[in-house]
Amino acid sequence: MTPLTLSSPSLNRLFFLTSRYSRSPFLRNFKFLPLIHRKLPHNHLLGARCEASSSFTAKSSKEIRKARAEAVVDEKLTALRQQFSKPGVGIDAYIIPSQDAHQLEITHWDVITDDSNENVLSEFIAECYARRAFISGFTGSAGTAVVTKDKAALWTDGRYFLQAEKQLNSSWTLMRAGNPGVPTASEWVADVLASGGRVGIDPFLFSADAAEELKEAIAKKNHELVYLYNVNLVDEIWKDSRPKPPSKQIRIHDLKYAGVDVASKLLSLRNAIMDAGASAIVISMLDEIAWVLNLRGSDVPHSPVMYSYLIVEVDQAQLFVDDSKVNEEVKDHLKNAGIELRPYDSILQEIDSLAARGAQLLMDPSTLNVAIISTYKSACEKYSSKPESKEKFTDVSSTKPSGIYMQSPISWSKAIKNDAELQGMKNSHLRDAAALAHFWAWLEEEVHKNENLTEVDVADRLLEFRSVQDGFMDTSFDTISGSGANGAIIHYKPEPESCSRVDPQKLFLLDSGAQYVDGTTDITRTAHFSEPSAREKECFTRVLQGHIALDQAVFPEGTPGFVLDGFARSSLWKIGLDYRHGTGHGVGAALNVHEGPQSISFRYGNMTPIQSGMIVSNEPGYYEDHSFGIRIENLLHVKDAETPNRFGGATYLGFEKLTFFPIQTKMVDVSLLSHAEIDWLNSYHAEVWEKVSPLLEGPTQQWLWNNTRPLAKP
Numbered sequence: 001m002t003p004l005t006l007s008s009p010s011l012n013r014l015f016f017l018t019s020r021y022s023r024s025p026f027l028r029n030f031k032f033l034p035l036i037h038r039k040l041p042h043n044h045l046l047g048a049r050c051e052a053s054s055s056f057t058a059k060s061s062k063e064i065r066k067a068r069a070e071a072v073v074d075e076k077l078t079a080l081r082q083q084f085s086k087p088g089v090g091i092d093a094y095i096i097p098s099q100d101a102h103q104l105e106i107t108h109w110d111v112i113t114d115d116s117n118e119n120v121l122s123e124f125i126a127e128c129y130a131r132r133a134f135i136s137g138f139t140g141s142a143g144t145a146v147v148t149k150d151k152a153a154l155w156t157d158g159r160y161f162l163q164a165e166k167q168l169n170s171s172w173t174l175m176r177a178g179n180p181g182v183p184t185a186s187e188w189v190a191d192v193l194a195s196g197g198r199v200g201i202d203p204f205l206f207s208a209d210a211a212e213e214l215k216e217a218i219a220k221k222n223h224e225l226v227y228l229y230n231v232n233l234v235d236e237i238w239k240d241s242r243p244k245p246p247s248k249q250i251r252i253h254d255l256k257y258a259g260v261d262v263a264s265k266l267l268s269l270r271n272a273i274m275d276a277g278a279s280a281i282v283i284s285m286l287d288e289i290a291w292v293l294n295l296r297g298s299d300v301p302h303s304p305v306m307y308s309y310l311i312v313e314v315d316q317a318q319l320f321v322d323d324s325k326v327n328e329e330v331k332d333h334l335k336n337a338g339i340e341l342r343p344y345d346s347i348l349q350e351i352d353s354l355a356a357r358g359a360q361l362l363m364d365p366s367t368l369n370v371a372i373i374s375t376y377k378s379a380c381e382k383y384s385s386k387p388e389s390k391e392k393f394t395d396v397s398s399t400k401p402s403g404i405y406m407q408s409p410i411s412w413s414k415a416i417k418n419d420a421e422l423q424g425m426k427n428s429h430l431r432d433a434a435a436l437a438h439f440w441a442w443l444e445e446e447v448h449k450n451e452n453l454t455e456v457d458v459a460d461r462l463l464e465f466r467s468v469q470d471g472f473m474d475t476s477f478d479t480i481s482g483s484g485a486n487g488a489i490i491h492y493k494p495e496p497e498s499c500s501r502v503d504p505q506k507l508f509l510l511d512s513g514a515q516y517v518d519g520t521t522d523i524t525r526t527a528h529f530s531e532p533s534a535r536e537k538e539c540f541t542r543v544l545q546g547h548i549a550l551d552q553a554v555f556p557e558g559t560p561g562f563v564l565d566g567f568a569r570s571s572l573w574k575i576g577l578d579y580r581h582g583t584g585h586g587v588g589a590a591l592n593v594h595e596g597p598q599s600i601s602f603r604y605g606n607m608t609p610i611q612s613g614m615i616v617s618n619e620p621g622y623y624e625d626h627s628f629g630i631r632i633e634n635l636l637h638v639k640d641a642e643t644p645n646r647f648g649g650a651t652y653l654g655f656e657k658l659t660f661f662p663i664q665t666k667m668v669d670v671s672l673l674s675h676a677e678i679d680w681l682n683s684y685h686a687e688v689w690e691k692v693s694p695l696l697e698g699p700t701q702q703w704l705w706n707n708t709r710p711l712a713k714p
Helices: 075-083 131-136 161-167 185-192 208-219 233-241 262-275 286-293 328-336 344-356 370-384 409-415 419-448 455-467 484-488 534-551 561-573 675-695 698-706
Strands: 093-096 144-148 152-156 173-176 198-201 224-227 280-283 309-313 317-320 339-342 360-363 402-405 472-475 480-483 507-512 514-516 523-528 584-586 595-600 615-618 621-624 628-631 634-640 652-657
Touching: 075 131, 075 144, 075 233, 093 131, 093 185, 131 144, 131 152, 131 233, 144 185, 152 161, 152 185, 161 173, 185 208, 198 208, 208 224, 208 370, 224 370, 262 280, 262 286, 262 309, 262 409, 280 286, 280 344, 286 309, 286 409, 309 344, 317 344, 328 339, 339 344, 344 360, 344 370, 360 370, 370 402, 409 595, 419 455, 419 514, 419 523, 419 634, 419 675, 419 698, 455 472, 455 480, 455 507, 480 484, 484 507, 484 621, 484 628, 507 628, 523 628, 534 561, 534 615, 534 621, 534 628, 534 634, 534 652, 534 675, 561 584, 561 595, 595 615, 675 698
Parallel strands: 093 198, 152 173, 198 224, 280 360, 317 339, 360 402
Antiparallel strands: 093 144, 144 152, 280 309, 309 317, 472 514, 480 507, 507 523, 584 595, 584 615, 615 634, 621 628, 634 652
């Protein structure tokens, strides 16, 4: 999958905490980073303009698809606008983001303006929370819809321009975020409304930072931001057709895969809370909750997490979750860790109670929704103005409640894998490679027999091969199976009613991954089933050169990901080519396929240093609209590099491969490769054979042998 990156001006603050516990290897992972280091969701409301050259300006879908000459009556938009004038609402515009209450987006973020979703906010949400997709018909992961009384516009990034063109009807204007001349959503809504307009949002769906920036942006034109706490207007018109909330059972993530027990993680977290001067922390990021508690769920497609909130105080902890998902084994697991169960929808009451008890609450405004933070702020004002209560609820009850705003300490700790997590990732990748070998051997045979396979047929068959592997749980995102022109749609999802046949005469791009009990995989390969053109081979080879350059990079500790991004683009740049997405995203260990805070991206807002123990993807690409797409992706583990010198005493880092699967050599123009690059490819294929062949036999093993033969140097 592909990545994104964007910074937020309100995050221009730097926090460093020292800890008397920092000598512990595990506790060192809990150091705080600057908030600006977080990979944030692409902010179509306030995002910075992209200066990349382009002749595009904002055009409506009607202009793009001239065949649909007559405007349609969009019944959903009509019904939504009718809500604007209802009592307790009274708004002139409504903004519908992609996120749910935990800042999760609709699908994977992988390829885009780069880190758009990586802070990483998870890239999937349950169907019942896919409100932007419901109202607009656009199903891509990144996007923001803005509806006024007479206009409707949708912003998305370069990954999804083609998809949005197809899916939006003529009632919508497509805003190609980042292209010259395209306003941000906040600029647009501020301009189209008459002075004194009221812009409504669901405060559970916006981070506190995003809401504050939106408020400031529209205030410049004398508009007011209205928090609609008690109603989501899209839900009001979705009604009975809205999918039911997920209700699958939560499971324990075994210690042999987690590596560290819950008690140790909570101890480290509490030390970090106290070092920050706080007495409690509220956590809404689902992968952080799952990681701390060594639990996994099935509430979110492709991501083993459960909808929940977690509050950890210095002497107690509470998990806010639907208790119908919690069996007796999990209850015992939580009880042994000193964690109390509370109803999911009682989170705001507890936030109010914390303020009443004088809690100094640590909150991450880049990920925590504004409903929670504004509730805490209001409660602080309320209780600070009252005479001090004689009843002492906690040791800090005599202090005035206040918020401490900084990045969650969990994201950094989670990103640096321990030995058990890393071993699980290595093991799962080898089993995944075996499944892929069976799949590609089958696919090539079927194509050569002229079988009429669709892109969906191929994705379904791949799932069958993976599902028989030990420990398989789910796919880690919707498989991108794109033949020919569909491969140029960076986050293409084939649908049975509209997908293409796999054409033997065209390039085929397959981006896929799996969730195993011990690890998470994500791999992309591009192949041709007959003879590629010289243009296709040159583009493929230059993408491969970028992949090799990043794989071989050695860099000083503390280097942020954007410094490395140019390694992967340099060969394409030499002939004036590029790609519209980041080069690498973080990956969870048996968790979300996209995680932060690290990324490798051309956007320099994410200053998170790439550190030993992190896992990142390496996935440069190239895409010619309406023609073909190319991407080559492996996952890499960051480790210490051995260098003959250590300038200034610095530690240098490099990468270790986790993904072992052949790269199609007939796509390579050997004349473009240096001898060192040929050596890299041959060495890589030798490793693939050595590690994966013992898991195979018969024709599939022969297929692997045939596809790992060394290239001859010219």
